[in-house]
Amino acid sequence: MNTENRYPVTASLFMLKEIKHRQEQVNRGYQLLKRKAEALRIRGRQAASELASTQAILGHILREAYISLAAIKFTNGESNALVLENIGQAQIRVQRISENISGVSTISLQALEETGVCDSMRYAGLGAGGHRTTEAKKAFREAVRTLVKFASLRNTCILLDESIRSTLRKVNGIEKVIMPKLRNTETYIMMEMDEREREEFHRLKMVKAKKVKSQARAFLRQTVSAGGGGETGEADEAEPGAPPRHHSVECLTSILACSSLTTTTTDSGDFKPVCYPHNWDDDDLLF
Template sequence: MNTENRYPVTASLFMLKEMKRRQEQVRRGYQLLKGKAEALRLRGRLSASELAATQGILGHTLKEAYISLAAIKFTNGESNALILENVGQAQIRVQRIPENIAGVATVSLQPVEEMNANDTLRYAGLGSGGHRTAEAKKAFREALRILIKFASLRNTCILLDEAIKSTLRKVNGIEKVIMPKLRNTETYILMEMDEREREEFHRLKMVKAKKMRSQAIANISRSGGGESNDEVRIRRSMPATHIRATECLTSILYSCHSLTSSSDSAGDFKPICYPHNWDDDDLLF
């Protein structure tokens, strides 16, 4: 398995449990981030729709306010210098209210009207066109409130858009990088542990076969070719495949033992059982 697609860990039971625990934690975090992204998307859609409606209302209100201002200029003449000279304490202030939207800190702007502030222009236009001056003041006051609301919604939409992009990057990183790496690491550990188990099983079979072969050779050399009661009992307890292999090995060893004392007339030794005639089931391992 490619090491770039998994974490560099040792194949052990402890690391297997650790990988499973990490996968559970990553899966839980993935679900939380996905839920957060959905909540931010929902709130972002609501804020965007409200922002579009507020923008339309703001355009209409500003148009009406500037029409009222044009009417005042037509009635009373140019009054910008008079207004600028009498600017005093602000009658409308902006209050910042912190909000938390699915873990994203935002600020909501709310207009607050100062009731104790002195209106230095409350008698402006009293001689002529006073009602138009009052209408213009009211229109611009309403436009200011809508403008503050528009700024608050626009700021919220910008923050939510950045938070949604950041959350989606985290979700995609977990889904496309971290979770596949954890799964590949778990698969690698399982494969290595299975391979070690097979190697250990094969080693135990080889050791067992070697012990049985040594025991059979010792029994043959001790009895001179005959079988004792212990050998009969061992033969009965052995599997059929091991019995065939032991008989073949016994015949070869017995023939080699008898070859030292006598041989046939031609002087050629022919064993009873050849290794190339063994079946796969006759192998001790």
């Protein structure tokens, strides 16, 4: 397996448990990020629709405010110098309100009108055009409130857009990079552990075959030596019911001559000897 598509880990049971634990954590974080991105999208659509409607209203309000200002100039002449001379405290202030949207900190602006502040231009237009002056004041107050709302919505849309892009990058990174690497790492560990198990199984079979072969050779030597002693008259009588000695010798000779104690592979990939000694018991097996 390509090492670039997996993490460099050692194939062990502990590492397999660790990779599975990481997969659970990554899946949990992936689901949370997807929910966060969806919530930010919904809030972003709401803010965008409010921003579009506020922008349309703002254009109409500003147009009416400047029309009323033009009417004052036509009635009373230039009054810029008078306004600049009578500037005092602001009657409309902007309040910053912190807001948390699915883990994203945003700041909304709210216009607050202070009624207790003295209006230095409350007597403007008493001689002529007082009605026009009052209408212009109201129009520009409404324009300031709308501008503050527009600025707040625009700031919220910008922050939400950046947060959505960052969250989607994280989601795509987890989905396209981290999760495939974890799956490939788990597959690699499983393959390596299965391969080690097959090698250990084959090693045990070879050890058992070698042990049986050495026992058969030792028994054959004893049998041959015992047979030679019988010819000189020193061999004991055969026990009743025991198989003939020449049959045992032939069987052991066939075991030693059998080249099938070497292993072959089957279709399933397991190693199996072609032939086994006929006198094997379950207690003799090491595996």
